Amino acid sequence: MRRRRFQTSGPALECVLRDLNQNSDWVEVGRRPLFSPQLKGSFKVASTVVGATPEHHTGGEDPNRRDFIHIAATVAAVGAAGGLAWPFIDQMNPAADTLALASVEFDLSKVETGQQVVIKWRGKPLFIRHRSGKEIASAIKDNHADLRDPQTDEERHKAGKAEWLILIGTCTHLGCVPTFGGGDYGGWFCPCHGSHYDTSGRIRKGPAPKNLAVPEYTFLSDSKVKVG
Amino acid sequence: MSGHSNYEPKSGFEKWLDVRLPIIRLGYDSLVDFPTPKNLNYWYTFGGILAVCLGIQIVTGIILAMHYVAHVDMAFASVEHIMRDVNYGWLVRYMHSNGASMFFLAVYVHMFRGLYYGSYKAPREVLWLLGCVIYMLMIITAFMGYVLPWGQMSFHGAVVITNLIGAIPVIGPAITTWLWGGFAVDDPTLNRFFSLHYLMPFMIAGVVGLHIWALHVPGNNNPAGVDVKSKEDTVPFHPYYTVKDGFAISVFLLMYAAFVFFNPNALGDAVNYVPANPLVTPAHIVPEWYLLPFYAILRAVPDKLMGVIFMGGAIAMLFLLPWLDTSKVRSMRYRPTAKLYFFIFVIVTMILGYCGGQLPDNKIIPGLTTFQVAASDLNSVVWLSRLATAYYFAYFLIILPVLGLTETPLPQPESISEPVLSHSANAPVGAAASPEKRG
Numbered sequence: 001m002r003r004r005r006f007q008t009s010g011p012a013l014e015c016v017l018r019d020l021n022q023n024s025d026w027v028e029v030g031r032r033p034l035f036s037p038q039l040k041g042s043f044k045v046a047s048t049v050v051g052a053t054p055e056h057h058t059g060g061e062d063p064n065r066r067d068f069i070h071i072a073a074t075v076a077a078v079g080a081a082g083g084l085a086w087p088f089i090d091q092m093n094p095a096a097d098t099l100a101l102a103s104v105e106f107d108l109s110k111v112e113t114g115q116q117v118v119i120k121w122r123g124k125p126l127f128i129r130h131r132s133g134k135e136i137a138s139a140i141k142d143n144h145a146d147l148r149d150p151q152t153d154e155e156r157h158k159a160g161k162a163e164w165l166i167l168i169g170t171c172t173h174l175g176c177v178p179t180f181g182g183g184d185y186g187g188w189f190c191p192c193h194g195s196h197y198d199t200s201g202r203i204r205k206g207p208a209p210k211n212l213a214v215p216e217y218t219f220l221s222d223s224k225v226k227v228g
Numbered sequence: 229m230s231g232h233s234n235y236e237p238k239s240g241f242e243k244w245l246d247v248r249l250p251i252i253r254l255g256y257d258s259l260v261d262f263p264t265p266k267n268l269n270y271w272y273t274f275g276g277i278l279a280v281c282l283g284i285q286i287v288t289g290i291i292l293a294m295h296y297v298a299h300v301d302m303a304f305a306s307v308e309h310i311m312r313d314v315n316y317g318w319l320v321r322y323m324h325s326n327g328a329s330m331f332f333l334a335v336y337v338h339m340f341r342g343l344y345y346g347s348y349k350a351p352r353e354v355l356w357l358l359g360c361v362i363y364m365l366m367i368i369t370a371f372m373g374y375v376l377p378w379g380q381m382s383f384h385g386a387v388v389i390t391n392l393i394g395a396i397p398v399i400g401p402a403i404t405t406w407l408w409g410g411f412a413v414d415d416p417t418l419n420r421f422f423s424l425h426y427l428m429p430f431m432i433a434g435v436v437g438l439h440i441w442a443l444h445v446p447g448n449n450n451p452a453g454v455d456v457k458s459k460e461d462t463v464p465f466h467p468y469y470t471v472k473d474g475f476a477i478s479v480f481l482l483m484y485a486a487f488v489f490f491n492p493n494a495l496g497d498a499v500n501y502v503p504a505n506p507l508v509t510p511a512h513i514v515p516e517w518y519l520l521p522f523y524a525i526l527r528a529v530p531d532k533l534m535g536v537i538f539m540g541g542a543i544a545m546l547f548l549l550p551w552l553d554t555s556k557v558r559s560m561r562y563r564p565t566a567k568l569y570f571f572i573f574v575i576v577t578m579i580l581g582y583c584g585g586q587l588p589d590n591k592i593i594p595g596l597t598t599f600q601v602a603a604s605d606l607n608s609v610v611w612l613s614r615l616a617t618a619y620y621f622a623y624f625l626i627i628l629p630v631l632g633l634t635e636t637p638l639p640q641p642e643s644i645s646e647p648v649l650s651h652s653a654n655a656p657v658g659a660a661a662s663p664e665k666r667g
């Protein structure tokens with residue numbers, strides 16, 4: 001490896017080597033006149049320089065000064081590239097203003113029993129569903145059915161507010177927006193690949209793996225919620 | 229690009245340049261003097277057609293980018309502006325959107341050609357792999373391009389496809405957020421897709437360069453699948469194949485023009501002329517026709533992660549193919565059994581394409597209800613997709629590996645010239661003069 005460098009480097013490297021020639025190892029090469037007629041025109045002649053390289057250089061002894069420079073330069077270059085790679089990757093992550101997560105307030109009195117309103121929150125649809133007594137009952141009845149993502153209905157609404165179901169309206173399969181009231185369980189049906197959700201938003205049939213997600217929200221008053 | 233060169237610089241300038249940048253020599257060696265098997269048929273013209281397609285997409289794309297605005301509030305309107313107000317904007321956009329379809333049509337023919345004539349076998353494995361890389365880059369480029377007009381299908385297609393990545397355990401969701409630049413497909417997503425959609429065709433162009441380099445080392449395969457033995461077997465690329473390719477390109481462009489001028493929206497989905505609305509998903513989400521087979525495979529598998537793995541696996545099969553096919557005989561002309569399975573394979577990919585465009589619960593035979601297997605009626609699109617998916621994978625993983633060891637191929641000709649010359653003796657006059665007709 002090192003031998004070949006000598007072969008092709010010619011005068012340029014020797015300039016560098018001249019600076020290093022306090023190190024006795026280099027003296028032999030370094031002393032060669034920089035523009036000797038032999039070196040000037042022909043790489044073949046330069047290869048005689050290789051022969052001049054002391055043999056013990058190629059052995060695996062302790063790192064000498066040149067090894068040190070090689071290693072330090074490589075480490076610095078790799079470190080710099082690595083250090084730059086992260087900003088170049090991370091720039092694609094959500095920006096500060098996107099992260100300054102917006103919250104929305106919503107007036108529940110706008111939603112009739114048995115209806116749902118969809119609003120946009122953080123770029124996604126949010127389902128606000130005013131459930132009828134029958135829908136709540138059927139959700140509770142299925143608490144111990146064979147559920148893919150087992151949860152009781154109580155875990156999916158605020159205590160004492162069973163009529164209000166607030167969910168992120170993206171199918172947990174591949175993110176389509178399920179349609180209200182459809183499917184075999186009367187909750188939602190996702191048209192994209194046929195996922196059925198019940199009236200608690202739990203996945204019952206189809207390819208989706210999880211229940212519709214419940215966002216963070218609080219009741220500000222009986223008729224007002226703040227989501228986020 | 230390799231081997232012996234017959235280029236002789238004539239003018240003083242050519243001589244001067246040749247010792248400084250031998251670019252004329254490169255062009256001469258690869259496009260004029262390049263020795264090409266003399267039996268190439270029209271299936272071999274699709275490489276040239278593909279190069280033209282890439283050129284058209286780049287030129288029309290750069291023009292569109294002069295008028296397009298990558299912002300969620302303006303993208304849809306800017307495309308309408310291109311269609312209605314920009315001089316000849318309609319033409320450029322229809323060339324670009326139909327050009328993508330033509331590009332895929334050509335690449336599929338090109339790939340089936342390679343599958344049939346065994347062009348992926350030694351010594352052309354790297355050539356084949358580079359082709360697979362180009363195909364993957366094309367898929368990503370077209371997917372991102374389709375998002376740009378920001379219609380309903382653009383938006384919800386982007387949602388569904390980016391959510392696929394979320395299926396990867398542990399790191400999936402973080403990657404999806406990173407890709408979106410937010411918590412949903414939104415303005416940051418549209419902007420980066422535009423940036424990458426602009427970049428990737430140039431990456432494709434780079435890989436095409438490598439692809440041609442890898443072609444010019446072993447030279448073309450040919451319909452007989454046997455190696456070139458002597459100069460007798462070849463003709464110079466120019467004028468023989470420049471003319472043949474040129475004719476094929478012209479016919480192809482005629483068909484392309486027929487779409488652009490007479491039915492520019494035939495291959496697209498009308499729903500994409502509705503502006504994106506994140507709150508309502510269209511009743512029936514489908515990708516563009518050229519991605520339907522993969523979509524069918526995705527939906528054939530009931531589990532989210534497995535669906536994604538199978539879809540990725542379908543492309544991975546192409547990459548592994550050179551090492552899966554155990555037969556030493558390249559061309560399926562001499563492999564009657566393999567030929568049969570190959571034609572079934574072609575039909576199966578078309579069935580998958582058909583299934584990808586249907587709703588999973590649609591019936592194949594209208595009105596017939598059979599029995600339920602794995603929560604779906606056997607007479608449904610989803611079951612047809614499952615059977616077709618099974619054949620797709622079996623073709624690569626079982627049929628080709630086993631067949632190569634068990635089948636008895638027909639005798640191959642000694643050389644490319646042999647069948648032509650031996651036939652001409654007892655064939656009618658003139659038959660030998662047009663050997664390319666043997667397809």
Ligand code: HEM
Nearest residue numbers: 285286289290292293296321325328370373374376377429
């Ligand atoms: C491999 C080559 C390419 C393919 C397969 C491709 C594919 C596509 C597709 C499918 C669309 C959507 C068309 C529609 O329905 O409206 C599109 C749109 C677009 N592409 Fe490309 N494209 C390619 C190259 C380029 C290049 C090189 C540029 C820019 C330099 C570009 C710029 C655009 C722009 C601005 C749009 C949005 C306008 C529109 O939707 O018509 N494309 N591309």
Ligand code: FES
Nearest residue numbers: 171173174190193
């Ligand atoms: S996205 Fe809802 S079922 Fe696939």
